[in-house]
Structures are given as structure tokens and as C-alpha cells.
Amino acid sequence: MIEFKSVEKSYGAASAISNLSLSIPSGKVTALIGPSGCGKSTLLRLILGLIEPTSGEVVVDGHPVNRDSAQAIRRKSGYVIQDGGLFPHLTTAQNIELMGKHLDRAVDINKLTQLAHFPNDALGRFPGELSGGQKQRVGLMRALALDPSLLLLDEPLGALDPLVRSSLQKDLKQIFGEIGQTVVLVTHDMAEAAYLADLIVLLRAGKVVQVGTLEDFQKRPAEPFVTEFLNAQRQMVTL
Ligand code: ADP
Numbered sequence: 001m002i003e004f005k006s007v008e009k010s011y012g013a014a015s016a017i018s019n020l021s022l023s024i025p026s027g028k029v030t031a032l033i034g035p036s037g038c039g040k041s042t043l044l045r046l047i048l049g050l051i052e053p054t055s056g057e058v059v060v061d062g063h064p065v066n067r068d069s070a071q072a073i074r075r076k077s078g079y080v081i082q083d084g085g086l087f088p089h090l091t092t093a094q095n096i097e098l099m100g101k102h103l104d105r106a107v108d109i110n111k112l113t114q115l116a117h118f119p120n121d122a123l124g125r126f127p128g129e130l131s132g133g134q135k136q137r138v139g140l141m142r143a144l145a146l147d148p149s150l151l152l153l154d155e156p157l158g159a160l161d162p163l164v165r166s167s168l169q170k171d172l173k174q175i176f177g178e179i180g181q182t183v184v185l186v187t188h189d190m191a192e193a194a195y196l197a198d199l200i201v202l203l204r205a206g207k208v209v210q211v212g213t214l215e216d217f218q219k220r221p222a223e224p225f226v227t228e229f230l231n232a233q234r235q236m237v238t239l
Contacts, residue, residue, distance in 0.1 A: 001026030001150075001182050002047055007056035009042055009206075016042045017206040019056075024201075026061075029176050029183040031193035034203035034229075040186040042206075044152050047184065048074055060150070075103070077150040078143030082158045084135040086127040086142070093123040096142045105146060112141040115178065117171055133164035140172075144179070151176075153185045157192065172196060190214065190233045202226060 002024035009017040017039045024030045032040045045051045046058050049070025058065040060073050086095050093109060100107035113120050116137045127135055136156055143151060156172075157165045173196055176183050187193050193200045194214035202209045202217065210222040221227045 001061060002184070003057075003059040004043070004046070005057045005059065007046065007058060008054045009039070009046065009051065010054045015206055017046075017053075020206065020208060022201060022208055022211070024182070024184060025199065026182045027180060028198040029185060029196055030199045030201060031185045031187055031197035032201050032203060033187055033190060033193045034209070036188065038203040039206040040203060041154050043203075044079070044154055044184065044186060047150075047152065048077060048079060073150075075146075076148055077152060078146070078148035080136070080139045080143045080151075080153045080156045082155040084127070084139035086135060086138055088127050091124050091126055092118075092130065092138050095127070095138060096145050098142070100145055103146070107145045109141075112144060115144065115175055116141045131164070132160050133168055136160065136168060137171075140175070144175075149181055151179070151181055151183045153183070155186050155188070158188070169195060190230060202229065204229075 004020050004022040007017055007020045008015065020039075032043060034040060042051070046053060047060060047065065049065045049067075052066070060069075063069045063073070065073060087098070090098065096109060096112060097107045109123065110120075112118075113123070118134065118137045118141060122130065122134065127138070130138065140156070157168055160168065169192060176196065185193070185196060190200075199211065200213060200217070201211050204225055210217060210226050212220075217226050217230060
């Protein structure tokens with residue numbers, strides 16, 4: 001479904017992605033994980049054509065991502081970012097319906113509130129009147145409003161407190177199962193990646209270190225960094 005072919009991406013002189021090749025399967029949940037600055041968000045932005053590779057190619061559903069194809073790819077994609085990216089002067093319902101109105105397509109708000117476990121009586125509230133977890137649910141409903149075939153989530157739970165985070169993780173898992181679409185999720189938390197994703201891509205400094213499941217990483221680490229990364233995460237839990 002998504003293929004990175006020898007992709008390089010530099011911002012000025014600094015290389016963010018270097019000679020990266022990767023296939024992301026369709027209909028599955030793939031997590032991108034790795035230390036801060038390893039290029040996870042850059043990969044999502046390349047998929048959406050928000051930025052262009054310095055060299056190499058990104059192919060989505062058989063179409064190379066370029067200026068001509070980017071808009072079509074964005075229209076069939078839902079994108080959720082960490083702070084939700086909601087318009088503060090629009091109500092929850094207006095935020096969710098915005099793209100549908102713009103493209104003259106119907107949005108089934110009831111179906112979305114059920115899917116995202118969002119209270120109907122909060123649809124009239126502005127983002128400033130919602131909790132952090134609710135804001136992320138609205139960001140998710142907005143991303144799902146036009147039945148995307150591709151859902152991209154950039155640290156959607158990063159800023160939430162642990163209890164809210166855990167409840168949203170459960171709901172996300174259920175939602176991913178229900179929609180059955182291709183999902184690419186950026187996270188820095190291995191437990192979250194293992195819980196939500198079918199496939200985990202571990203990155204370091206703009207390169208793929210290993211692709212597999214948590215079990216693959218534990219039993220067959222591709223290099224010492226994989227074990228170091230897992231141990232560092234474990235220490236965060238036991239400290
Ligand atoms: P991650 O999502 O893994 O934290 P990013 O993809 O955001 O990593 O960033 C990868 C690298 O590219 C980092 O070194 C970051 O500082 C750099 N970078 C990202 N966006 C920009 C930008 N717009 N301009 C300059 N450098 C950037």
C-alpha cells in the first residue's frame with residue numbers, strides 16, 4: 001500500500017531520512033517508533049505529500065506521491081496530530097463536519113460519536129471547553145469523517161495523562177479493528193506500539209533498524225540498539 005523507495009529527506013544541510021526503503025502493508029496497523037528526531041513525523045508528512053523527498057520516491061496505492069497526486073492522497077487520508085489541530089472558533093460538530101461541507105459530502109456524526117465514544121451533548125462545545133482526551137477523540141472523529149482508506153496518527157496520545165491514555169488506547173484498538181483500514185501510527189512508547197500495531201518499524205537517525213513484532217525485537221534483535229531501546233523503555237516503567 002505504501003512504499004518508500006530509497007528515500008532521502010534533508011532539511012537544508014541536515015539529513016532527516018537517509019536512503020530509507022520500507023513497505024507498509026494495507027489493511028493493517030503499522031507503528032513507527034524510535035527516539036525523538038529519528039524521522040517518524042517526516043515519514044507521515046512524506047506519505048501525505050506535505051513535503052517532498054530530496055531523492056527517491058514514496059508510492060501510495062501504486063501512485064507516486066508528487067504535486068499532482070498529493071491532493072488525491074490527502075482526500076482519502078485521515079490525519080491526527082498530537083494537539084488535535086482543532087479550529088478553536090468552531091464547535092466540535094463544526095470541526096468534524098468542516099471537510100465534508102467543503103467537499104459537499106455527508107458526514108454521519110452519530111456513527112462517529114459512537115465509534116469514538118464521544119458524548120453527543122458535548123458536540124456544541126468549543127475545543128477550549130473539552131478535556132485533552134476529548135480533544136483527541138474529536139481529532140479522530142474529524143480524521144474518520146470521510147471514511148478514509150488511510151489513517152495516519154502522529155503521537156495522538158502523547159500529551160495525555162496515563163489513565164486517559166489507557167482508555168483511549170483501548171478505544172483506538174477497537175476502532176482500528178472496526179474500520180479495517182490501513183493505519184500508520186507514530187508513537188514513542190513500545191508497549192503502545194505492541195498493543196495497537198500488527199507491525200512495528202523501529203527507526204534511528206532516519207534509518208530503519210528493524211521491522212517486526214515486539215517478539216521479533218526481543219528474540220531476534222537486528223542489532224544491539226534494538227535491545228538497548230527495549231531496555232530503556234523497560235527502565236522507564238520500573239523506575
Ligand atoms: P520525530 O517525529 O521522529 O521526532 P521528525 O521527523 O520530526 O522526527 O524530525 C526528524 C529530523 O528532522 C529532526 O532532526 C528534526 O529536527 C528535523 N526536522 C523536522 N522538521 C524540520 C523542519 N521543518 N525544518 C528543519 N528540520 C526539521
